[in-house]
Amino acid sequence: MSKAKCIMVQGTMSGAGKSLLCAALCRIFAQDGYKAAPFKSQNMALNSFVTRSGLEMGRAQVVQAQAAGVEPDVRMNPILLKPSSDIGSQVIVNGEVRGDMPAREYFRHKKALVPDILRAYDSLAEEFDVVVIEGAGSPAEINLKADDIVNMGLAKLVNAPVLLAGDIDRGGVFAQLYGTVELLELDERARIKGLIINKFRGDVEILRPGLTMLEEKTCLPVVGVVPYLKVDIEDEDSLSTRLEQKSTVKPLDIAAVRLPHISNFTDFIPLEQHPLLSVRYVQTARELGVPDLVILPGTKNTVGDLLWLRQSGLEAALLKLAAGGTPVLGVCGGYQMLGQTLDDSQGTESGRPQTLRGLGLLPTQTIFTADKRRAQIEASAAAPFAGAALTGYEIHTGRTAVQGAPFCTHADGTSEGCVQGTVFGTYLHGLFDSGELTERLAAYLCARKGIAPEAAAPIPMAAYREQQFDLLADGVRRALDMDAVYAAIGLVNPKGDKK
Numbered sequence: 001m002s003k004a005k006c007i008m009v010q011g012t013m014s015g016a017g018k019s020l021l022c023a024a025l026c027r028i029f030a031q032d033g034y035k036a037a038p039f040k041s042q043n044m045a046l047n048s049f050v051t052r053s054g055l056e057m058g059r060a061q062v063v064q065a066q067a068a069g070v071e072p073d074v075r076m077n078p079i080l081l082k083p084s085s086d087i088g089s090q091v092i093v094n095g096e097v098r099g100d101m102p103a104r105e106y107f108r109h110k111k112a113l114v115p116d117i118l119r120a121y122d123s124l125a126e127e128f129d130v131v132v133i134e135g136a137g138s139p140a141e142i143n144l145k146a147d148d149i150v151n152m153g154l155a156k157l158v159n160a161p162v163l164l165a166g167d168i169d170r171g172g173v174f175a176q177l178y179g180t181v182e183l184l185e186l187d188e189r190a191r192i193k194g195l196i197i198n199k200f201r202g203d204v205e206i207l208r209p210g211l212t213m214l215e216e217k218t219c220l221p222v223v224g225v226v227p228y229l230k231v232d233i234e235d236e237d238s239l240s241t242r243l244e245q246k247s248t249v250k251p252l253d254i255a256a257v258r259l260p261h262i263s264n265f266t267d268f269i270p271l272e273q274h275p276l277l278s279v280r281y282v283q284t285a286r287e288l289g290v291p292d293l294v295i296l297p298g299t300k301n302t303v304g305d306l307l308w309l310r311q312s313g314l315e316a317a318l319l320k321l322a323a324g325g326t327p328v329l330g331v332c333g334g335y336q337m338l339g340q341t342l343d344d345s346q347g348t349e350s351g352r353p354q355t356l357r358g359l360g361l362l363p364t365q366t367i368f369t370a371d372k373r374r375a376q377i378e379a380s381a382a383a384p385f386a387g388a389a390l391t392g393y394e395i396h397t398g399r400t401a402v403q404g405a406p407f408c409t410h411a412d413g414t415s416e417g418c419v420q421g422t423v424f425g426t427y428l429h430g431l432f433d434s435g436e437l438t439e440r441l442a443a444y445l446c447a448r449k450g451i452a453p454e455a456a457a458p459i460p461m462a463a464y465r466e467q468q469f470d471l472l473a474d475g476v477r478r479a480l481d482m483d484a485v486y487a488a489i490g491l492v493n494p495k496g497d498k499k
Contacts, residue, residue, distance in 0.1 A: 004037075004125040005489045008160040010135035010151055012176035016167040017198040019060045020233060020472060021226070022134045026068035027473035028482070032494045034129040038064030041117045042079040042110075042136060042150045044089065046263035046300050047234075050374045050393035050429075055095020056080060059266055063234045064132065067469045078120040079113055079149075081106070084261070084300050094120070097372055111147055114157070121158055130489065133160055140183035152188045161193045161488040164220075169199035169228060174214055181218045193488035194223030196480070201228045224480035231472045232273065232464075234266050250278040252445045255291035257318075257334075258283045260308050261301040264395075267331055268295065270432040270461050276442050276453065285317035292445050293327045294318055296334025298429065302368075302398070303350035306337045306358070315359060322361055327422040327445070330362075332396050335417065335425035339364035339400065346370070349397065361423045363403040372397050377428055379408040382419060385440040392430030400427075435461045 007025065011018045022038055029036035043058035050056055055074040062072040074095040081089040084100060091098045091106060093116055101109065124131055139151035139162075148154070155162055166176040177195050184192075195214065197207065204225050211222045256268060258281040265281075272279045279295075282288045296318075299305045309315045322328050330338040339358040347353045349368040358366075374395050381388040382405065390408055400418075407417025407426040417426035432438045438461075446453045486493035 004128045004131045005491055006039075006125070006131040006133055006158060006160045007485065007489050008133040008135060008155050008162045010139050010155075010162050010164050012138055012140075012164065012166040012173075012180045013170075014137050015170075016165045016176075017226075018134050018136075018165060019064070019235065020229075020231075021163075021165055021196070021198065021476065022132045023064045023067040023233065023469070024472045024476035025132045025485075026064045027469050028477050029130045029132070030068045031473060034491070035070070035127075036068040036130045036132055037070060037073075037124050037128040038068065038076050038134065039121055039124060039131050040077050040134040040136070040150070041121070041154050042081065043077050044081040044083065044136070046082055046261065047266050048080060048082065048092075048264065048395060050376055050395050051095065052376055053095075054374045054376070056092050056097075056372075056374055056395060057095060059234060059264075060134070064134070066465065067472070068132075070128075073124070075120040075124050078116050079110075082263075082300050090300070095374075107147060110149055114149060117149060117154070118157060125158075130491070133158070135162075138180060139164075139188065140180045142183060152184065152191065155188075155191050160191070162191045163194050163196055163223065163485070163488070164192050165196040165198045167199050168197050169201065173197055174210055177214060178217055181220065189220075192220055194221050194481075194484055196223060197225040199228045200225050221481075221484065223484045224476075226476055226479040229472060229475040231468045231475070232269075233468050233472060234269065250274075250276055251451055252277050252293075252442065252449065253289075253291040254279045254293045254295060255282050255288055256280070256295040256297055257288075257309070257314060259297060259299045259305040259333075261299045261305055263298040263300050264332065264429050265297050267297065267429050267432065270435065270438050271441075273461070273464060274438055274442055276446065277438075282314075283312070285313040288314060288317050288321075290321070291326065292449060293329060293441075294321060296328070296330040296337055298332035298334060298396075300333075301350070302333040302336050303342060303344055303354070303356060305333065306342065306356060309337065319359060319361070322423060325422055327448070328361060328424070330423075330425040331431070332394075332427050332429060335362075335364075335427060336366045336396075336398055336400060338362040338423060338425045339366055339418075341365045342398075343367040362418045362420050362425050364400050364418050364425065366398045366400045368398045370397065373427075377416075378411045379416060379428065381408045381437055381440065382406050384444055385437055388436040388440045389434055390428060390431050390437055391434050392428040394427045395429060396427055433461055 047059040049062045057077040061076040065072040080092040136150040166173040379390040406415035
């Protein structure tokens with residue numbers, strides 16, 4: 001095809017399940033022989049990714065691209081907003097930083113980004129059969145509709161049919177769907193080709209009277225009731241239930257500090273999937289306890305989160321653990337915090353010139369500048385994880401001078417990160433994705449604790465991810481009237497699986 005068909009998934013609210021529904025549709029279309037690509041014109045997230053070409057995009061579209069079996073491409077997410085405060089964000093367009101903007105300034109500016117959005121979309125549409133578009137929040141945010149570029153505003157620009165999803169797990173799904181439809185303009189309602197009840201637990205027959213009434217009131221078909229699917233796939237960062245994990249359920253206890261501006265906590269999902277490792281997220285010294293490993297994750301506001309760490313008492317608790325020999329791992333912003341000093345004399349990180357002392361656990365000094373490093377990396381870990389092959393990406397501002405031993409060595413021979421005793425720091429995101437470092441870390445922690453590693457190794461990360469995508473797609477395919485979905489798109493359903 002020379003021009004892709006498209007389908008858009010909008011939701012009644014944030015967290016309605018749009019991201020995973022889009023991932024499921026990408027997988028289904030790929031399984032059915034169509035070349036599919038995800039697209040989200042504007043994503044607000046702190047979990048981001050660096051493409052092969054060194055450009056930055058939101059991880060939700062990376063996951064959807066992986067579900068479709070295609071390489072992530074920055075065109076799939078032309079605008080990324082990374083919140084740096086309650087009222088402002090770093091604005092990234094086509095993978096490059098445009099600057100930091102308060103919300104009001106961005107809202108005045110965003111209409112000017114429509115050409116960037118359309119260029120990205122049109123370019124994808126020339127290369128793929130189907131583009132699966134994800135909306136954001138709700139299309140019925142009446143205070144935002146005039147300048148909308150991500151929900152119905154985008155649907156009009158690319159002439160997209162829409163599926164509207166509501167989250168029954170939170171309750172009030174009929175009011176969600178009916179109220180959303182009622183707040184739309186007539187031409188917007190006409191774009192909706194079906195309603196989806198998402199995250200249902202129980203007997204669907206109990207819903208039948210409500211479904212009939214909903215169809216009568218909205219004059220729209222309910223194309224499926226999707227069950228609450230227990231699949232282990234990255235979810236939207238701000239709403240992730242992973243961050244609520246507080247208890248230890250496996251032999252080895254890893255405590256990750258839930259920083260106020262935590263970013264890329266997806267780095268640690270492979271650890272959660274290991275049979276020996278529990279990962280829990282802590283916000284107080286009391287929650288920290290006495291784990292087998294402490295992780296300081298990445299952050300969009302390193303200086304602000306270091307001050308929070310200090311004020312909350314977590315710094316003192318962490319330093320006490322480190323002094324007693326508890327291993328500590330810092331990634332990206334967390335790595336910077338572990339050093340001797342953080343020099344923001346230009347004010348590019350925190351908004352005002354200042355220099356702070358770090359935690360002093362690594363012989364490093366970081367100087368912040370406006371330049372952002374973005375690169376995909378292949379490396380080999382140093383002791384005590386020597387030989388573990390690493391693949392990942394760097395995405396950070398700040399340059400760190402290291403006086404100690406490196407954490408790893410890049411393929412070109414460049415040293416990266418720092419190790420001192422049982423304290424480790426690196427800029428490398430995705431460091432556990434290959435699985436090799438995960439196994440070395442588990443063995444290292446087992447040896448320290450005096451327990452024997454289990455004989456059965458976990459499923460390799462890539463195979464596990466493919467398995468989870470297939471489970472997601474199978475569950476959604478069974479729940480949706482795929483004939484109706486294909487008809488909305490204007491394509492033939494190869495499997496003809498009517499409900």
